[in-house]
Amino acid sequence: MSASLNITSAVVDPALLDLPWNLPLDSWPDDAIVTLPKGISRHLVRFVHLSGYVVAIKETTEEMARREYDMLRTLQRLDAPCVEPVAVITGRASDDGAELMPVLVTRHLRFSLPYRALYSQTLRPSTATRLVDALAVLLVRLHLAGFFWGDVSLSNTLFRRDAGAFAAYLVDAETGQLYEGGLSNGQRENDLEIARVNIAGELLDLEAGGRLDENIDAIDVSNGIVEAYRSLWSELTGWEAFDQTERWRITQRVERLNDLGFDIEELAITTAGDSTQVRIKPKVVDAGHHSRRLLRLTGIDAGENQARRLLNDLDSYAAASYPGSDVDEEQVAHEWLSRVFEPVIRAIPRELRGKLEEPEVFHQLLEHRWYLSQNESRAISLAEALSSYIDSVLRHRRDEATVIAPVTESIGVPTLDTAAMPVIDDADSDAPGSWRDKI
Amino acid sequence: MASVKYDKATRLYPGSTVPAVDALDLDIADGEFLVLVGPSGCGKSTSLRMLAGLEEVNAGDIFIGDRNVTDIPPKDRDIAMVFQNYALYPHMSVAENMGFALKIAGVNKDERATRVLEAAKLLDLEPYLDRKPKALSGGQRQRVAMGRAIVRQPQVFLMDEPLSNLDAKLRVQTRTQIASLQRRLGVTTVYVTHDQTEALTMGDRICVLKDGILQQVGTPRELYETPNNVFVAGFIGSPAMNLFPAELADGGVKFGTAVTPVERSVIDAAGGKVVTVGVRPEDLIVSTSGNGLPVEVDIVEELGADGYLYGHADVVGQRVDIVARVDGRVHPHSGETVFITPEPKHVHVFNAESGERLNSAVAIG
Numbered sequence: 170m171s172a173s174l175n176i177t178s179a180v181v182d183p184a185l186l187d188l189p190w191n192l193p194l195d196s197w198p199d200d201a202i203v204t205l206p207k208g209i210s211r212h213l214v215r216f217v218h219l220s221g222y223v224v225a226i227k228e229t230t231e232e233m234a235r236r237e238y239d240m241l242r243t244l245q246r247l248d249a250p251c252v253e254p255v256a257v258i259t260g261r262a263s264d265d266g267a268e269l270m271p272v273l274v275t276r277h278l279r280f281s282l283p284y285r286a287l288y289s290q291t292l293r294p295s296t297a298t299r300l301v302d303a304l305a306v307l308l309v310r311l312h313l314a315g316f317f318w319g320d321v322s323l324s325n326t327l328f329r330r331d332a333g334a335f336a337a338y339l340v341d342a343e344t345g346q347l348y349e350g351g352l353s354n355g356q357r358e359n360d361l362e363i364a365r366v367n368i369a370g371e372l373l374d375l376e377a378g379g380r381l382d383e384n385i386d387a388i389d390v391s392n393g394i395v396e397a398y399r400s401l402w403s404e405l406t407g408w409e410a411f412d413q414t415e416r417w418r419i420t421q422r423v424e425r426l427n428d429l430g431f432d433i434e435e436l437a438i439t440t441a442g443d444s445t446q447v448r449i450k451p452k453v454v455d456a457g458h459h460s461r462r463l464l465r466l467t468g469i470d471a472g473e474n475q476a477r478r479l480l481n482d483l484d485s486y487a488a489a490s491y492p493g494s495d496v497d498e499e500q501v502a503h504e505w506l507s508r509v510f511e512p513v514i515r516a517i518p519r520e521l522r523g524k525l526e527e528p529e530v531f532h533q534l535l536e537h538r539w540y541l542s543q544n545e546s547r548a549i550s551l552a553e554a555l556s557s558y559i560d561s562v563l564r565h566r567r568d569e570a571t572v573i574a575p576v577t578e579s580i581g582v583p584t585l586d587t588a589a590m591p592v593i594d595d596a597d598s599d600a601p602g603s604w605r606d607k608i
Numbered sequence: 609m610a611s612v613k614y615d616k617a618t619r620l621y622p623g624s625t626v627p628a629v630d631a632l633d634l635d636i637a638d639g640e641f642l643v644l645v646g647p648s649g650c651g652k653s654t655s656l657r658m659l660a661g662l663e664e665v666n667a668g669d670i671f672i673g674d675r676n677v678t679d680i681p682p683k684d685r686d687i688a689m690v691f692q693n694y695a696l697y698p699h700m701s702v703a704e705n706m707g708f709a710l711k712i713a714g715v716n717k718d719e720r721a722t723r724v725l726e727a728a729k730l731l732d733l734e735p736y737l738d739r740k741p742k743a744l745s746g747g748q749r750q751r752v753a754m755g756r757a758i759v760r761q762p763q764v765f766l767m768d769e770p771l772s773n774l775d776a777k778l779r780v781q782t783r784t785q786i787a788s789l790q791r792r793l794g795v796t797t798v799y800v801t802h803d804q805t806e807a808l809t810m811g812d813r814i815c816v817l818k819d820g821i822l823q824q825v826g827t828p829r830e831l832y833e834t835p836n837n838v839f840v841a842g843f844i845g846s847p848a849m850n851l852f853p854a855e856l857a858d859g860g861v862k863f864g865t866a867v868t869p870v871e872r873s874v875i876d877a878a879g880g881k882v883v884t885v886g887v888r889p890e891d892l893i894v895s896t897s898g899n900g901l902p903v904e905v906d907i908v909e910e911l912g913a914d915g916y917l918y919g920h921a922d923v924v925g926q927r928v929d930i931v932a933r934v935d936g937r938v939h940p941h942s943g944e945t946v947f948i949t950p951e952p953k954h955v956h957v958f959n960a961e962s963g964e965r966l967n968s969a970v971a972i973g
Contacts, residue, residue: 378699604703
């Protein structure tokens with residue numbers, strides 16, 4: 170190993186040193202690699218087990234690795250949903266002294282999935298729409314933090330199941346830039362246009378590969394991000410004017426935002442001189458309203474929609490257990506946790522625990538109970554629903570704790586030595602017929 | 609295609625008192641390749657982003673053709689930002705990869721085919737239109753990405769340091785490709801770089817910025833031969849121009865024991881006893897004896913036919929570093945003292961205080 174190996178890392182994990190840094194990433198031994206990424210991405214990315222978790226390792230230039238590492242750390246400090254940077258490693262050299270490319274190491278988000286892992290045969294319309302909606306929320310959150318992404322796409326995002334919806338996380342911050350004074354409308358519009366075009370490209374590519382449900386219009390779905398983004402953005406940041414007598418509308422706006430999963434940290438309220446008009450505008454909003462409440466009450470770390478679902482169950486539990494009484498919220502939460510949530514989680518056989526995150530299991534169990542009750546037209550107990558759920562649903566799912574699929578299956582424009590890029594001489598890859606028919 | 613005009617365009621970031629771009633006046637002709645160049649923080653990227661609609665324009669206007677685009681959203685400006693991390697999609701053919709953005713924009717099928725074919729011809733990609741990207745070489749993939757921008761037939765191409773992430777070899781290749789492609793297409797192009805070599809080799813004209821203020825705009829030759837001020841003189845050219853203080857003497861400026869003649873008007877305009885002189889490394893005559901400014905040789909870098917002598921001299925009580933081009937085989941060695949004088953017609957004279965140019969253009973050739 171090179172004597173000058175240089176590791177920059179906030180939390181040094183000694184296990185990092187044991188990896189074969191003296192070999193180019195593409196020739197790392199199979200025992201180090203979790204699963205080979207398929208396809209060709211802009212940079213070589215591979216996944217490796219490291220003391221109990223999985224990391225993604227990307228070979229790139231030193232400048233880009235450091236920039237992205239710093240950017241991801243900043244985004245984490247801002248509480249933006251993104252992957253966790255682990256280290257930048259430079260000064261790599263092979264045993265014969267040849268210089269090897271620097272790498273960026275990020276931690277794989279447990280239970281997160283690339284969009285290409287979210288369908289078995291073809292991508293269904295409802296899934297496509299939920300992916301686009303999740304990406305719109307992510308984009309709004311990043312823009313609120315002053316982050317211009319520059320390469321918004323499904324490929325650069327990871328998705329976690331979130332009680333019937335998805336929560337999106339930024340994976341690739343290479344092109345991003347943070348603006349202290351916030352983004353201009355032009356910058357936001359540009360990111361949105363990039364998102365629209367990239368999503369369309371990704372869906373059209375699935376279509377070309379026969380992987381898109383025939384009921385999906387790729388262009389319609391990609392246009393959906395514009396609408397989803399705009400309506401959320403204006404709800405979160407827009408002015409609202411009303412008469413002095415309608416001051417309840419302030420509370421209403423706050424509640425609407427809470428329902429969307431956002432808390433208001435500051436609200437600007439203005440009244441114009443002698444007018445009776447009041448104008449309000451949220452100044453600082455923070456995502457994770459339900460997640461934070463659930464975490465505070467129970468210590469459960471869940472996605473926003475999962476948290477909403479669990480809190481609903483907690484509220485019904487309180488109403489059923491203490492009808493009409495004003496009982497301490499934290500006390501009930503503790504009770505619900507030990508009498509409802511934890512017994513369910515403990516009942517999941519150990520070998521099935523890698524299938525889904527705990528809050529997602531609980532959410533699905535509640536769904537399952539609802540369907541059973543509907544079918545049998547009677548009230549089903551949680552215990553009864555649980556055994557049915559484990560045997561008829563959970564057991565048949567794949568493990569999603571560390572689904573490793575390529576971060577991106579798109580082929581990038583080379584930024585590195587082109588001679589090293591594989592050219593696949595594959596005459597079969599020529600589309601049969603003329604390109605004119607397909608364009 | 610269209611011209612571009614910045615009319616006193618200013619960008620002041622919130623919370624800042626100094627504009628990032630200060631009243632920029634710049635006319636870019638239809639079909640021209642203009643390079644914005646300058647050190648980090650000079651305002652070049654901000655200027656480009658103002659044209660793209662990504663930065664607000666706080667004062668002044670920006671025109672594309674006759675249209676004032678100052679308040680028009682980016683996607684309605686008919687511009688294309690090239691090399692914005694274009695990905696190629698593996699299941700789509702080269703033709704589909706190049707044309708899908710047109711499909712989104714609602715361009716009809718015949719028109720899409722026409723434009724894709726036209727772009728493919730320009731990019732030497734016609735034989736590969738049916739291929740999938742994985743069967744292309746790295747260079748061909750890059751051309752497909754360029755094709756994506758070309759088929760949109762924008763009025764203006766914008767490129768913000770497109771080569772900064774490439775390795776050195778690929779950077780040189782791509783530089784040439786972009787420049788020749790732009791000439792074939794004839795689309796007005798604004799290109800941002802911090803690298804003066806890139807600027808000199810690619811641009812029809814170069815616009816040098818510093819601290820948000822335009823320093824000079826001109827052809828590469830004009831900037832090289834007649835820099836307006838000390839900043840441009842030092843920024844353009846590699847190795848950089850030698851710039852050091854020199855005392856005025858009767859009829860010229862002193863180089864050690866020698867006096868190099870300069871125009872009477874220059875001496876009158878100097879308004880003092882000292883000026884800043886600039887001489888490019890290739891315009892210094894190095895001798896081992898005789899008249900001139902004594903320079904102690906630190907090192908000579910041999911580059912084959914030529915070499916560069918790096919040394920230092922004592923000028924008006926200051927130590928200054930000197931670079932001179934020398935013969936690659938026969939040259940002085942480190943530790944020796946040599947005497948330098950400039951080629952008489954190749955001395956740039958600047959006001960010692962303001963840094964502004966005092967003499968007329970130096971002779972060319």
